[in-house]
Amino acid sequence: MRPRPEFTLHDLLYNTVARDPHHTAVVDGDAKYTYEDLERQSASLGAALAEAGVGRGDRVGVYLEKSWEAIVAMLAASRIGAAYVNVNPLFKAPQVEYLAGDCDIKVMIGDTQKLEELQPKTVQTAFYKGAKPEGPAAGSYVDVAEALAGEGLKEDTNVSESDLGTILYTSGSTGMPKGVSTSQRNVVAGAQIVSTYLENTPEDRILSALPLNFDAGMSQFTTSLRVGATLYLLRSRLPGDLLKALRRHEITSVTGVPPLWALLIRGARSIRENPLTHLRYLANTGGRIPQANLDELRDLLEPAGTRIFLMYGLTEAFRSTYLAPEEIHRSSPEQGNCIGKAIPNTEIMVITKEGKEAAPGEPGELVHRGPTVAMGYWGNEEATRKAYRPNPLAPPELLDVERVVYSGDTVERDAEGYLYFLGREDAMIKNQGYRLSPEEVENLLLGSGLVHEACAFGVENPAVGQDVIAVISLRNGSEEGAVDRVREYAINNGPPYMIPKEIVLRDVLPKTGSGKIDRKGISSAYSNG
């Protein structure tokens, strides 16, 4: 079979199956699946989705713990021209219902226990993994196991690289999470670019420790698929499980966020006694590793031959820059938070407030140009126009034909072209590698019915990025134990990283001149004790 040009996710699968159908694609617990299994079962699930009425451009939600079925679901939706929407498995019902409504999910593929928590008719049809769900979360139900074993597609849908491939939900500095609409071309370009600079091969054994709803987590799957490597699914984030997985599977490649490395370092003694000699590289994303942890990681891993990549990316353009292992010394307390240079086939511009290219050493906004620039935010034209703008450095003859992404991050470039992250001006909170807007936290707390006003913000804490702090006033004055009840409501109705580390009670919240809650004032008053 001749290899196909790489236009869509399914082309990547097709080529890998053609090269080596019996190679192990995915290891989920004790179960191993080959690329041929992936081809056959994604065709069967694709046929079942089509049977349930899913057509080109429709959205298919995947609300599963990381599993074989979650991997098959992405390919199944793709090959019938639908877009998959990976839902954070830590989400509780309110977040899932918001997301299902926001992008109008037609079919939700989910774990039974998760589906049962949802409001009636959250989706038309649900595909369940487990026993048949009780309750009316969906109008009708289909058993995933039966769908995977069913007859495959008669023929593949004609899917184009311009079709919507997936929607990646991410938080910004304001409002509720936004769906970054990512085309098939974006997904494929991301896989090509990342597998190029990480030099992935079929011999790689890639540990999937990040959630699949996170762009870098999905990228591990797409890069693995493209080169025909083996993906090992890890659900636990406890250090013992991480260490055992790295050893037992002789993992060559791992990508994670800073808190994961803090856990890995906890196993320092064990790693020194028994070094991770198979680990070819470790790639970090989702924030800066505290310097002490980076030094210790280098000390633990580099002698055994592991290379450390520091990556920077924003979901709006998938991945943006990386600092090569040979240059890692450039990220230091003296030199600053070096995020390296542009990923292949990509241009990173530093644009001043006047819209000009910044000189070396001059701060400006990081602006991303290249094939991973996504299509925009689903159903949010205003936000799309703000972040996805015409290329500011385009020649006058080509004005307004190409969109680039304005990141909101302030950076500067040194004389050698290396980029340094300086900070953000807005109120976005980064906790444990997750982005959060203050409103999401505030809405969660207000949902308890006990809270009159809420103000959330982030406070720097190198171990986690930022701690989430909330200052609230109560509806019925200061009731005994009310703060505990608010906290308990939040824990039951939100993912762990959205729960404030501290909830501070005030009689009233200070307002700005225009009568809005003064988040800046409250946040600096908190930080100054």
Place this chain on the structure above:
Amino acid sequence: MVSSNGDAKAAIRGWLQENVTGGRDVANDEPLIDNGVMTSLQTVELVVFLEDTFEIVVEDEEFDEENFGSVEAIARLVESKAT
């Protein structure tokens, strides 16, 4: 100092109430990891607490979901070390 025999469960539940659940008591067999009661960072804090309180050392490889999945499991690990 908390003695280890039988008090481990109460001490762990007390710590969870104070540091994780906002006052709600946790059942001994309630899953702590699967449904996201505790974040991985909180489990690290819990291990520090257990090591200090019971004067034990949790080995790197023991720090996994099998041993930290419920109050019962954690207490079993603690008691196996304290004897």
